[in-house]
Amino acid sequence: MPNIPNGFSIGSLNIKFYGILMATAMAIGVILACFNAKKRNLKSNDILVLACYVLPLAVIGARVCYFIFENDRFSSFWQIFEIWKGGLAIYGGVIGGALGILLFCLIHKKNFLDVADVAVPSLILGQAIGRWGNFFNQEAYGYAINDPKWQFFPFGVYIENCTQEICNCTGSGWHLATFFYEFVFNILIFIVLMVLLRKIKIKEKGIVMASYLLMYGLVRFFIEGLRTDPLMIGEVRAAQLFSGLIFAFAIIFILVVYILKYKKLKQKKICEGKQKVTSNNNLEKSFVKKQNQNEKLGTQEGNEIDGKGKQDH
Secondary structure, X not given: OOOOOOEEEEOOEEEEHHHHXXXXXXXXXXXXXXXXXXXXXXXXXXXXXXHHHHHHHHHHHHHHHHHHHOHHHOOOHHHHHOHHHOOOOHHHHHHHHHHHHHHHHHHHOXXXXXXXXXXXXXXXXXXXXXXXXXXXXXXXXXXEOOOHHHOOOOOEEEEOOOOOOOOOOOOOEEEEOHHHHHHHHHHHXXXXXXXXXXXXXXXXXXXXXXXXXXXXXXXHHHHHOOEOOOOEEOOEEHHHHHHHHHHHHHHHHHHHHHHHHHHHHHHHHHHHHHHHHHHHHHHHHHHHHHHHHHHHHHXXXXXXXXXHHHHHO
16 A cells, blocks of 8 residues: 555656546546436536536635635645645535525526536535545545554555654554545435435435435535544544534525425315315205295196196196
């Protein structure tokens, strides 16, 4: 595992694997969203336009978020633009992407929840691919592994130059491969989201989006606790705080959607019941009215017969 290259050169041009993976994730994400678009009555052209809003804002959001929490690592302002060296906070990217979706929906008159449902499978797949950029950049790893029997990939990853203050290694050695753990869970989440969107065909708007927030929030909360490079808000790990918030939001959102759906169905049944009772009452009244008419007609015919009998007599 030692001596992992983080890129290659073509002449004087240095190409980083991190950048290649980021570009690949974006391209695959757009293609996948085009594939899923019709599930929420969107078109491929809508997705291509959406990408022009979401991708730039997602990258900007991810970089700005990282800069806010790790500004002491930047010696000059221009280093902010060196994203190929890593340093993107995923929750900043999610916020930036959400703003891009919102802007797109406001300008092009689309439903935010429809667009978000289509976007989240692409998002989580992109996150999974992007985690391998952490592998090549030797970042997003966990605590040191001191037991030799666990010093193998993918359980662990060998870090050549560990600079994390909270790590008890001697500067290099085997660490928990937290980037790989998240990669695996992200793939599983992706599969679940695709099943919800394409197989089960969830009709309630926003449920696929909320499912992403629920599952990723839970996964990231626990994996973040294993990492040695957390972004901090005081004494709290920022990613764990955000994970807890989006997890709680997702639960509340799903409950509200299905409670409202239940109330709507209950009200519909009540209305249908009233209509049925009204219909039965009308039918009964019609039957009684017809019966009275028949009795009246029978009486008249009887009187006519009696009158005719008297005349004959």
